[in-house]
Amino acid sequence: MDLYSSSHTIPSEYWHAISNNDSNFDDHFYYGVKTTKIFCRPSCKSRLPNKDNVYIFKKAQIALQLGFRPCKRCKPDNVLLPNEEWIELICAWIDKNYDENITLHVLANVFHSSPFHLQRTFNKIKKESPLNYLQRIRLNRAANQLKETNHTIQFISSSVGFSNSSYFSTVFKKYYNITPNNYRKKFNCKL
Secondary structure: EEEHHHHHHHOOOHHHHHHHHOOOOOOOOEEEEEEEEEEEEOOHHHHHHOHHEEEEOOOHOOOHOOOOOOOOOOOOOOOOOHHHHHHHHHHHHHHHOOOOOHHHHHHHHHHHHHHHHHHHHHHHHOOOOOHHHHHHHHHHHHHHHHHHHOOOOHHHHHOOOOOOHHHHHHHHHHHHHHHHHHHHHHHOOOO
């Protein structure tokens, strides 16, 4: 069989190899995580995925054909994703999930990397840190909501991922040189 897709059908020795990062199984099979669409070698040191989210592939080509991306950490089958493309995937993920509690460690886990490698590569490509990029996205979305909606500042700050509206107002003012309320007034939006 070329593909196992259920925790009930994954052979126990394969799951044991994944759980223990057993390099003896490298190149015998690969595993993919359906939530991230990333595939790895059994020896990969990335966080252990939920068994229900794991697919087993006999060949790296099968994983690629099914739309899985190779892990940046273990480089299965020596298939490399160019750094620029990898960073664009990270940016797209941030753009989609900006309202969630995102940290550098969360990004590193999602994209199978160390926080240091992700931060260094992101800085090199984007000339800013991933968390600065995230904050810029959040502030731009907040600015759009201030212009286009009558939502409260507290609602807007929460909806773009800030847990504290006072902190949001401070960061917004530092970024735009104007408070959220005055920004809204500038664009003639009324509460």
